[in-house]
Amino acid sequence: MNEERKGLKEKITNSDIWRSIFRHGYENTGRRYTLQILQNVWLHLHPPRISRHALNFRFTWCMGGITFLMFLVTAVTGVLLMFYYRPTAEYAFHDVQYLEFDIPFGMLLRNMHRWAAHGMVISVMLHMFRVFLTGSYKKPREFNWAVGVILLLVTFFLSFTGYLLPWDQLAFWAVTVGTNMARATPVLGHEGPFAPSDITQSNDVRFALLAGTIVGPSTLLRFYILHCVAVPLLASALMALHFWRVRKDGGISGPL
Amino acid sequence: MEHFIALVTKPDNVPIVAILFLIPYFIWLSYRQARQTDKTGVPSDAHLNDKVYVWPYLCRNEFICAIIVMLVLGVWSIMIDAPLEEPSDPTKTPNPSKAPWYFLALQEMLVYFDPWIAGVVLPGLIIAGLIAIPYIDTNPKGKGYYTIKERPFALSVFCFGFIILWIVLMVVGTFLRGPGWNFFAPWEAWDPHLVVPLTNVNLSYLFGIRDANTANFFGFVVVAGYFALGPIVYLWKRNTSDFLQELGLVRYIVVSFLFLTMLALPIKMILRIFFNVKYIWVSPWFNV
Numbered sequence: 413m414n415e416e417r418k419g420l421k422e423k424i425t426n427s428d429i430w431r432s433i434f435r436h437g438y439e440n441t442g443r444r445y446t447l448q449i450l451q452n453v454w455l456h457l458h459p460p461r462i463s464r465h466a467l468n469f470r471f472t473w474c475m476g477g478i479t480f481l482m483f484l485v486t487a488v489t490g491v492l493l494m495f496y497y498r499p500t501a502e503y504a505f506h507d508v509q510y511l512e513f514d515i516p517f518g519m520l521l522r523n524m525h526r527w528a529a530h531g532m533v534i535s536v537m538l539h540m541f542r543v544f545l546t547g548s549y550k551k552p553r554e555f556n557w558a559v560g561v562i563l564l565l566v567t568f569f570l571s572f573t574g575y576l577l578p579w580d581q582l583a584f585w586a587v588t589v590g591t592n593m594a595r596a597t598p599v600l601g602h603e604g605p606f607a608p609s610d611i612t613q614s615n616d617v618r619f620a621l622l623a624g625t626i627v628g629p630s631t632l633l634r635f636y637i638l639h640c641v642a643v644p645l646l647a648s649a650l651m652a653l654h655f656w657r658v659r660k661d662g663g664i665s666g667p668l
Numbered sequence: 669m670e671h672f673i674a675l676v677t678k679p680d681n682v683p684i685v686a687i688l689f690l691i692p693y694f695i696w697l698s699y700r701q702a703r704q705t706d707k708t709g710v711p712s713d714a715h716l717n718d719k720v721y722v723w724p725y726l727c728r729n730e731f732i733c734a735i736i737v738m739l740v741l742g743v744w745s746i747m748i749d750a751p752l753e754e755p756s757d758p759t760k761t762p763n764p765s766k767a768p769w770y771f772l773a774l775q776e777m778l779v780y781f782d783p784w785i786a787g788v789v790l791p792g793l794i795i796a797g798l799i800a801i802p803y804i805d806t807n808p809k810g811k812g813y814y815t816i817k818e819r820p821f822a823l824s825v826f827c828f829g830f831i832i833l834w835i836v837l838m839v840v841g842t843f844l845r846g847p848g849w850n851f852f853a854p855w856e857a858w859d860p861h862l863v864v865p866l867t868n869v870n871l872s873y874l875f876g877i878r879d880a881n882t883a884n885f886f887g888f889v890v891v892a893g894y895f896a897l898g899p900i901v902y903l904w905k906r907n908t909s910d911f912l913q914e915l916g917l918v919r920y921i922v923v924s925f926l927f928l929t930m931l932a933l934p935i936k937m938i939l940r941i942f943f944n945v946k947y948i949w950v951s952p953w954f955n956v
Contacts, residue, residue: 445721465716523745530683547810554802584756590767593787605954665812667711
């Protein structure tokens, strides 16, 4: 029986189909461990080998990885949420209600999206804290720290644009308060210092952000497109750069 | 007390409550490693210097970490529902109106500075300052391990900014601000009709200046004098301080400007809270 099973297994793993998909076996050799990383599109951003201290949870806190995981969770749940949501003032709120009460697991989906987004904001702040405490921004990683600061902003902006989409009182007023400060931008805001007289509330920087003089239907559409398309694309591009640079700058920082 | 409990148990404030535990935990974790490094003079992970294969060692860690995080997220999502209030109504302003929790340190700064500073200039300088950090911190030590002894200045400035001026202000803005953005202690009930007498006066008034032009000039002198502290210290110490020599003039100007700007916030807070100072500099164009 055992012999038979072994023969069958060999037959399958030696078949043309199997070998076209999996390019390496499962023998316990360093060569296979290396191939496992190099020949896998999802893993190939890793180097084949790293310093042992980089495994240490006490050192890394895993926060960069958790941030990326949270981004993936929001991306997957976000795509699913888009099936049930229309970004118009007439429908937005009721679509969220419908999602909560009538779609199977709709509430769970929305919860996961929101809490993963909050989790991402927390983990990205802690990641920055860790990178600072370990002095990991120092030469040669200066530029990657700058990319990281931009990614922190992008994370805030992703979360902030998503905050408006439920179109309830919480969303509306949080975004109203959050964008009110743009009125006071020096020169470019109509209430800011040194604003030229032809900067009014219908052409200043806040107007550009809100697509109106108050938060309204066009703001909802604008934030929806920023939240679902523009900012995630930007974040993905910057993350690719960030991870790439981690490797090119010599892997994660360490005592040696 | 009931308002405070309502705030703490509000679903959207879970991250703030989590931060209250996470930040002290990670400070403790890093402090322990830093202390060990500083005591022995050898980075605490220096012995872990051999190379290991990413598969399976790192991938296994990442996988386990992902499972644990997904488990926490799953339980969190099953237990606590995301908030959905009444449909939005531009004619019904809630009191207090709060920005999302991660912007509440900025909203809290609005108490002490006008919106153009608190909402635009300071956030802009925070970002610029963060990006500038690697270029102005010339200390080559403390790279890749936790230490306090080898970089006390950089650490204390960053920790003050991050923990006090960002996290603590965020927590205050979330939990201790009620109607009218008035301060309410946890045990106090929110009184929407609370009237706080506006007894704040400008700094020039405290010095007996009543004339607007003189006040403008006085404010300019105070603010300019404050930011001149940087160059003055440079001229005074440049020949004797190795630190300044190493830093160089350009880096020093950036460091001192960012440092003084950061300290301006707690200084203004103290002036407001203890001396009822409204503005330091009142000019026809802007107020500081």
